[in-house]
Amino acid sequence: MIRFRNVIKTYGAQRALDSINLHIKVGEFIFLTGTSGAGKSTIMRLIYREEKPTRGQALIGGVDVAKLPDNKIPYLRRRMGIVFQDFKLLPQQNVFDNVAFVIRALGMNSREINKRVSGALKIVGLFDRLDAYPSQLSGGEQQRVGIARAIVNGPPLLIADEPTGNLDPQTSMEIMEILEQINKRGTTILLATHDKEMVNHFKKRVITLENGKVVRDIHEGTYEQ
Amino acid sequence: MNHFDADIRIIKRVIAETFKGIERTRWMNLIIITTMAAILSIFGCLFRTSIAISDFVEHLGDSLEVSVYLKPGYSIEKSKAAIIKIGNIKEIKVIPREQAWEKIKQEMDVPDIKNPLPDTLRLKVKNQDEIEYVIKKVKNMRSVESVQYARDIVEKIIKIGNVTNIATLIVLIVLGGLTLSIINNTIHLVIQSRSEEIEIMRMMGVGNWYIRAPYILQGAFYGFCGALISIIPLRILENYIISMSQFFNMAEPLVFTNVVVVVLMSMGIFVGSLGSFISVRKYLRI
Numbered sequence: 001m002i003r004f005r006n007v008i009k010t011y012g013a014q015r016a017l018d019s020i021n022l023h024i025k026v027g028e029f030i031f032l033t034g035t036s037g038a039g040k041s042t043i044m045r046l047i048y049r050e051e052k053p054t055r056g057q058a059l060i061g062g063v064d065v066a067k068l069p070d071n072k073i074p075y076l077r078r079r080m081g082i083v084f085q086d087f088k089l090l091p092q093q094n095v096f097d098n099v100a101f102v103i104r105a106l107g108m109n110s111r112e113i114n115k116r117v118s119g120a121l122k123i124v125g126l127f128d129r130l131d132a133y134p135s136q137l138s139g140g141e142q143q144r145v146g147i148a149r150a151i152v153n154g155p156p157l158l159i160a161d162e163p164t165g166n167l168d169p170q171t172s173m174e175i176m177e178i179l180e181q182i183n184k185r186g187t188t189i190l191l192a193t194h195d196k197e198m199v200n201h202f203k204k205r206v207i208t209l210e211n212g213k214v215v216r217d218i219h220e221g222t223y224e225q
Numbered sequence: 226m227n228h229f230d231a232d233i234r235i236i237k238r239v240i241a242e243t244f245k246g247i248e249r250t251r252w253m254n255l256i257i258i259t260t261m262a263a264i265l266s267i268f269g270c271l272f273r274t275s276i277a278i279s280d281f282v283e284h285l286g287d288s289l290e291v292s293v294y295l296k297p298g299y300s301i302e303k304s305k306a307a308i309i310k311i312g313n314i315k316e317i318k319v320i321p322r323e324q325a326w327e328k329i330k331q332e333m334d335v336p337d338i339k340n341p342l343p344d345t346l347r348l349k350v351k352n353q354d355e356i357e358y359v360i361k362k363v364k365n366m367r368s369v370e371s372v373q374y375a376r377d378i379v380e381k382i383i384k385i386g387n388v389t390n391i392a393t394l395i396v397l398i399v400l401g402g403l404t405l406s407i408i409n410n411t412i413h414l415v416i417q418s419r420s421e422e423i424e425i426m427r428m429m430g431v432g433n434w435y436i437r438a439p440y441i442l443q444g445a446f447y448g449f450c451g452a453l454i455s456i457i458p459l460r461i462l463e464n465y466i467i468s469m470s471q472f473f474n475m476a477e478p479l480v481f482t483n484v485v486v487v488v489l490m491s492m493g494i495f496v497g498s499l500g501s502f503i504s505v506r507k508y509l510r511i
Contacts, residue, residue: 077430107231
């Protein structure tokens with residue numbers, strides 16, 4: 001699904017990623033950990049092609065992102081769902097529209113849109129809040145809308161950058177359980193976090209970054225040794 | 226999913242998004258459309274005037290006669306044949322001196338003297354631009370005493386026509402640039418106010434043109450509305466031109482205003498969409 005070969009990313013003189021080698025298989029659930037500035041977000045941004053690697057090769061589903069022409073970026077992104085720390089919902093649109101607007105833009109008919117949005121909202125447990133506006137929802141609920149939006153098009157890959165960073169521990173656990181459910185349905189999940197408790201609790205593959213280098217890559221790992 | 230149906234639905238969504246964008250621009254819409262209308266009105270009226278003047282020159286030329294006075298003792302018919310030989314003659318009328326004298330005697334109370342009038346030929350040319358050439362040739366004929374025509378009027382009107390043409394062109398360039406920058410800045414503001422939404426759409430893999438098209442259509446909409454309003458002053462000008470041509474006893478101008486309306490519409494829409502296209506290219510990073 002994702003393969004990095006000697007990926008280097010520099011910003012001016014600063015080296016954000018230093019010879020990263022990664023291989024993530026279909027169906028895996030991966031925690032990407034490390035302090036802020038360690039390179040987690042840069043890896044994410046390379047995967048959804050917001051950035052190009054300075055050197056090396058980053059393959060997403062067999063596609064070399066560096067060689068992907070700009071007008072093909074939307075097609076790459078349609079094959080992944082992205083969940084943000086700050087949810088990024090549209091405040092003037094209700095829950096249904098927040099989830100639906102992406103697939104509307106793809107020209108789906110309303111029956112198909114209804115079916116998919118309802119399905120996604122059922123998975124995150126918000127089917128009864130279709131008409132609510134983001135301001136009427138709690139932080140956890142807003143993030144569940146964000147997740148529903150990310151999975152509504154049935155992407156094989158879900159990327160989440162600190163999805164629980166703005167939430168309390170109990171809500172974070174609920175969000176994690178939803179993501180685990182989604183993973184069990186076959187979606188590969190890459191989740192950047194520095195929440196030790198969560199990483200330790202869920203026992204997934206843990207990739208740890210430090211100063212732009214992979215310093216640990218352990219299956220069923222914990223935050224630290 | 227049927228591709229054609231999907232495309233139709235995308236077009237519908239894009240149009241819906243366009244009107245949402247217009248709705249959200251609120252009172253600014255009024256300012257932009259009024260400005261566009263004012264600019265297009267100025268251009269449209271100048272353009273219409275310049276068409277009217279060249280039309281006028283043409284018609285005036287048509288009704289403009291050149292009088293050729295012959296020296297006594299030369300044959301009218303021979304002179305007529307020689308003039309026709311020059312070419313570019315639309316019409317030539319012979320007025321023998323006896324006939325002219327009779328006419329004058331009927332109209333006025335003249336004393337019974339010897340006929341002082343020369344034989345006269347009245348001619349019209351086909352192509353006004355070459356009238357000077359014809360006159361020169363005629364003047365050089367041995368049988369011709371003198372030639373008369375309303376040269377000054379024609380020259381003055383042609384000059385006014387040239388000035389109007391140049392003014393129209395300058396106005397087109399200056400106001401076109403002004404319009405572009407107004408639309409460009411408006412759409413920039415709209416894009417800024419929706420930057421978060423655009424960012425989310427980009428991240429979710431929404432197609433570039435789906436994101437861009439509503440802004441470009443919004444610019445086109447302003448151009449269209451401006452052009453629509455500018456038809457009003459154009460109509461008023463048209464009435465004025467019609468009464469003018471009635472005054473000069475000329476045929477009524479026909480489809481020119483419709484041509485101007487089509488030009489204004491296309492210009493408004495073109496400049497409107499170009500202005501927002503520039504803005505989208507500059508400020509909407511995909």
